[in-house]
Amino acid sequence: MERVDLVLLSRVRDLIDRDYAQPLDVPRLAREAHMSVGHFQRSFKAAFGETPYSWLMTRRIERAMTLFRNTDMSVTDVCMAVGCTSLGSFSSRFTELVGETPSAYRSRSHPELAGIPSCITKHATRPRR
Structure with missing residues (x-):
């Protein structure tokens, strides 16, 4: 190239x-x-x-994970905040990449990430294919 x-x-x-x-x-x-x-x-x-679309969706899911950990936003609000227009597609891709539904991820605590700088957390929690 x-x-x-x-x-x-x-x-x-x-x-x-x-x-x-x-x-x-x-x-x-x-x-x-x-x-x-x-x-x-x-x-x-x-x-x-990755394809460009896959790269984009991975970034959106990554940002959604951060919002779920750091805010009390609803799944729908997070879906829209990261640029997704379909809650179903967002939920499917989130589940595929993260291994649990957005609601399950949002509802559980994340004590393993407490006190870790956000730049490290972002890398450690990055969705992987």
């Missing part, structure tokens, strides 16, 4: 990480990378190991 492509893909990845709660679709992301949709999707997966 060319260096220019990696720079553009990294910028798009950073855009996803920063604007995860905004409506982002693959055609828009491909335009940001100055690539066709198909080339963008293949290149992104080759560079980062």
Whole structure:
């Protein structure tokens, strides 16, 4: 992969990480990378190991986990706050990545994370495929 492509893909990845709660679709992301949709999707997966949509949803679930641990927001409110528009899709993806439903994750305490800096907690609790 060319260096220019990696720079553009990294910028798009950073855009996803920063604007995860905004409506982002693959055609828009491909335009940001100055690539066709198909080339963008293949290149992104080759560079980062996930499709752009999967990367976006993983970031959204990661942020949702943080909101569940640190606020008393409802599952629906968290779903909308992280940019998801379908509660069913959000719940399915959350359960797939985290291993428990959003409601179960929200309702239990997380004493193992008490006193750990948020930058470490974010890394330690990052959903993994």
